[in-house]
Amino acid sequence: MLDVVLLSRIQFALNISFHILFPTITIALCWFLLYFKVRFDLSGHPVWMRIYRFWVKVFALTFALGVVSGITMSFQFGTNWPGYMETVGNIAGPLLGYEVMTAFFLEATFLGIMLFGMHRVPQWLHTLSTLMVAVGTTLSAFWILALNSWMQTPDGFVMQDGVAHATDWWAVIFNPSFPYRFFHTLLASGLTASFFIMGISAYRIYRGDAKLAPKIALRTAVIAALMLTPTQILVGDLHGLNTFKHQPQKVAAMEGIWDTEKGADMLLFAIPDEAQRTNHFEIAIPKLASLILTHDPDGEVKGLNEFIGAHPPVKPVFFGFRVMVGMGMLMLLTALIGCWLLYVRKTLPKQFLMLAVAMTFSGWIATLAGWYVTEIGRQPWLVSGVLSTADAATQIPAGNVALSLTLYATVYVFLLIAYIKTLFLMARRSVEIEEIQPEERLTQKSLRTAQGASS
Template sequence: MDVLLLSRLQFALNISFHILFPTITIALGWYLFYFKVRSNFSGDPVWMRIYRFWVRVFALTFALGVVSGVTMSFQFGTNWPGFMEKAGNVAGPLLGYEVLTAFFLEATFLGIMLFGTKRVPNWLHTLASFVVAAGTTVSAFWILALNSWMQTPQGHEVIDGVIYAKDWSAIIFNPSFPYRLSHMLLASGLTASFLIAGLSAYRLYRGDDKIAPKIALKTATYTAAVLIPLQIMAGDMHGLNTLEHQPQKIAAMEGIWHTEKGAPLLLFALPDEDSQENHFEIGIPRGASLILTHDVDGELKGLNEFEGKHPPVAPVFFSFRIMVGMGMLMLFTAWCGAYYLLRKNAMPVWLNRLFIGMSFSGWIATLSGWYVTEVGRQPYLVSGVLKTQDAVTALPPSNVALSFTLYALMYVVLLIAYIGTLTLMCRKSVGIQEISLEERKEAKNKRLFALSAH
């Protein structure tokens, strides 16, 4: 394999591992803030028990996100020097804004969240929870502003092959940014919701009959049931925006080789780039035209219109169907869970096991959607401005192959350790005795009586 393909694979590996953790922490931060506020207003210690369990999950996830983010940033200098040389005037400030306005806030106030429960006033601890949650969202804002600009660039000029910023508001609020940001924030909400619901279901499955996992399960399930229809709507609007600005990506997603009216919505096919056709097609007649143009006879451009300027079809085609399929399974699971919890206040065993199996379903949906976005931009790094092959390193392929192998081994170990740690945390929580509000008040009164007697 040549250095271009190896460098692309290595960056894909690094971004795939890194994105797993921010996808959880962005929304989990807001969950923690909600748990803390509920604890403040209700006075019921069960909300603090939920908070304490999930703040440890947040800290572990945040740490892995930071570590993987640092290693990923190295590649701009090692594997993709041409990107920073030619697009650094735009990418550098946006990445800097993310660090200055978001990461420092998260890292600073996370310590208060973890260790300040009994060391700082309650209002400050609540404020720290809010600041960390807001910091994760602001971080997503800047990262997606850069990524969206790379997809739909504007507000810049090119002088002697180097990109310079002309209008920062146009760069940040580029045509795809609002859709990409909302789509990602909803994806994070669903990822965190299914993680909370799945691990809570696992705790119940292991015999943890306390109130905390039951409340956490209900909260996450109801949230997922609301978010998944919103995500479907946001995805539809994002698709229409992509059709307007990146029609070649839509053509690859739908497997449309030649411009046609009344294009079918393919449920399954085997794209063949050599013959420019699909084998074993199973589809809904005129479905793609109806969804994308809102007209059964609407015209969709085919890949033949973008010779040499369209992405590899098979990865985009299959990744899109995995994302949509996982979204439909999420919809089914969340709505079934919400129905049983509302009507019967409990879930049947089969549904409880399904929630356990769906604990990391958000990762699958997010990764497949990310592949659609990033592979669908090829052969460009900055669409229509900078080609991927023009930014790759001149290092020998053997060097990149070695670092790729080492990264892969390290990430496998870290991922196993992460999931294993979460599993161990759930199992250990089973043996922890639950103390009710009344019992806590009684114990406090006994301590006060003992102090006064002494």
């Protein structure tokens, strides 16, 4: 039987997992839209507007689902986690309020102009509206990640009568892990949107779309992916070093290290056994974990046995980390192959188009795996060192949570299937309905004019 704490955790994980799928696309997709719009303003070439018009529809659909799914998150603070707001509401409340007052209001103000004002306002105002929506989505990520990072590495507060009170809002917002989490998440969104655009564009080409627009969109996405992936690897390494400093038990779970040791090996694969506090079937690279984490092959890494009773569940953190890293390597390989085919072979064979379609939602997999590592890795704390998960949980009957969890899961499965089917339906209609404009035929002249992304 699942107790109310575990059921509440599963329900919140389900809600945040479904919700994060959409912001992780829209945060970066809006910056892609701004790029397409600025290229149209500068060149006047209609292919950029055709790209913009298709992807702004996709943005609108994705943004709507992100807003709707985000509403359910706030309900759970009262229904499933009353102890959270009772203890840290003085900090969490203002940060969530700032997100509404700045990011949401900014998005709401300019979103209508961006979606429906293309032929009703001057072009400069429409471009400005696209910029403001892009800024708004990034601001939203800023405030949400400030709160989440504070829960991981709390700072700038004091506890009075069991309640947290901010003493330094600068330290609260720019807590020790915030810069790393913020840029790591933005880059993850950039990669998610890159492979999202790449996959849908490849699907259109694979289905026989001879127009220039999907080719330019795919080229832009491949180049963006190739630029962002190495950057993400670098920022991810810095983020890991920060986590090693402030949450060593999380890193120990990620690496599957049980005993504190010098010259710790990096496990490529293992099956952690928490009951026996050991690993089975290890495949390791000697001393690499110490080298990465301490920059010394003989550096000391604390093991999980230093944190008995106060470390996270090992298996989900261990395997989640490897899924995230493995997907990142696959994304880098795909981007490298795509650029080689575009600039050396000058062609995109069907095999690559099929690979790109298969990688459409690879960013979702990497993002969810990384999110699980971050959130499960914080256990048993809801706010590290301040509020435990068990102390914040509701006291309502477990059956009530199980019922709402089942309803949420049913609705989310339906919405996710409908969303994906709608995306590919939009792509197919772009292939089957839109006619090729004379000025958009794939000629050398139009390529030189429109393929600015290649430079």
